[in-house]
Amino acid sequence: xxxxxxxxxxxxxxxxxxxxxxxxxxxxxxxxxxxxxxxxxxxxxxxxxxxxxxxxxxxxxxxxxxxxxxxxxxxxxxxxxxxxxxxxxxxxxxxxxxxxxxxxxxxxxxxx
Amino acid sequence: xxxxxxxxxxxxxxxxxxxxxxxxxxxxxxxxxxxxxxxxxxxxxxxxxxxxxxxxxxxxxxxxxxxxxxxxxxxxxxxxxxxxxxxxxxxxxxxxxxxxxxxxxxxxxxxxxxx
Numbered sequence: 001x002x003x004x005x006x007x008x009x010x011x012x013x014x015x016x017x018x019x020x021x022x023x024x025x026x027x028x029x030x031x032x033x034x035x036x037x038x039x040x041x042x043x044x045x046x047x048x049x050x051x052x053x054x055x056x057x058x059x060x061x062x063x064x065x066x067x068x069x070x071x072x073x074x075x076x077x078x079x080x081x082x083x084x085x086x087x088x089x090x091x092x093x094x095x096x097x098x099x100x101x102x103x104x105x106x107x108x109x110x111x112x
Numbered sequence: 113x114x115x116x117x118x119x120x121x122x123x124x125x126x127x128x129x130x131x132x133x134x135x136x137x138x139x140x141x142x143x144x145x146x147x148x149x150x151x152x153x154x155x156x157x158x159x160x161x162x163x164x165x166x167x168x169x170x171x172x173x174x175x176x177x178x179x180x181x182x183x184x185x186x187x188x189x190x191x192x193x194x195x196x197x198x199x200x201x202x203x204x205x206x207x208x209x210x211x212x213x214x215x216x217x218x219x220x221x222x223x224x225x226x227x
Contacts, residue, residue: 004154032214043116043203043218044155089154093214098143099168100216102154 002027004092006103013110019077021106023090028068031093034100035064035075038087047088048075052095080110114138116219118204124225125194132190133222137206144187145216146179147203155203161187162209194226 003026013019023033032051036044048057048064050073056065063076073090087107091100117136125131137144142163147155158177159169163184176194181187191198201223205216 034215036218041201041221041223043118043220044205044216046215046217049215091154091216098160098214099157102156104152104154 002092002094002101004090004101004103006088006090006106008106009104010107011109013080013108015080015082015110015112017080017110019080019108021075021077021088021108023073023075023092023103025071025073025092025101027094028071029095030068031095031097033064033066033073033093034091035062035073036089036091038089038105040087044089077108080108082110082112085109116204116206116217118202118219118222120222121220122223122225124227126227127196128193130190130192131194131224132188133202133204133224134186134188135204135219136186137204138208138217140208141206141217142184142209143207144181145205145207146187146189147205149201149203149221150199158189191224194224196226199224199226 005024007022034049035047038044050057050066061078066073087105089105091102093100119134145160146158149155159179161181164181176192179189201221203221205218
């Protein structure tokens, strides 16, 4: 059974810092990995999708990397802003399955 | 593209009552998912549809839960004889199909409170 762990569970930083959020998974036979953002009481918004054949994806100040062999993905947020405050979740798709397994998320607070 | 919509946004019910939620996916998205999320947890898969066919159902989904997608467009999730443990956010997501198009688009969710 795939297990997805996100570290840290919570993070509070001052504005402007560069951040690294971690996601690890136990079964490396994944199809792809997706990072989401969730604001309190809301649904999830997709940030980046990394196919299993890719090493990284970038969107604006966000960069996500994937290392299948070590079962890890990182989400890098550059020059953090208060508007980045949210919970960040990663979801892993096992090869041959359309069903993702989610981590519990990292709750991020960026204070001015 | 109006996004995934869910109704109602909030539902408060008494234990033992039945509730039904609706999800309208993005137009022409073939796959539709239902998830349940409790505080401090990631979304937990419940079931998914490819067009009108329900292809997989979580073992965690008891017989009190049923989902339909009769015409391959909107979907409903019904919970019968609700219990306090059913209190959660119920999320719907849709995806297009085709190679490399697994990005999930989520609705705002329906928050269920069972008293």
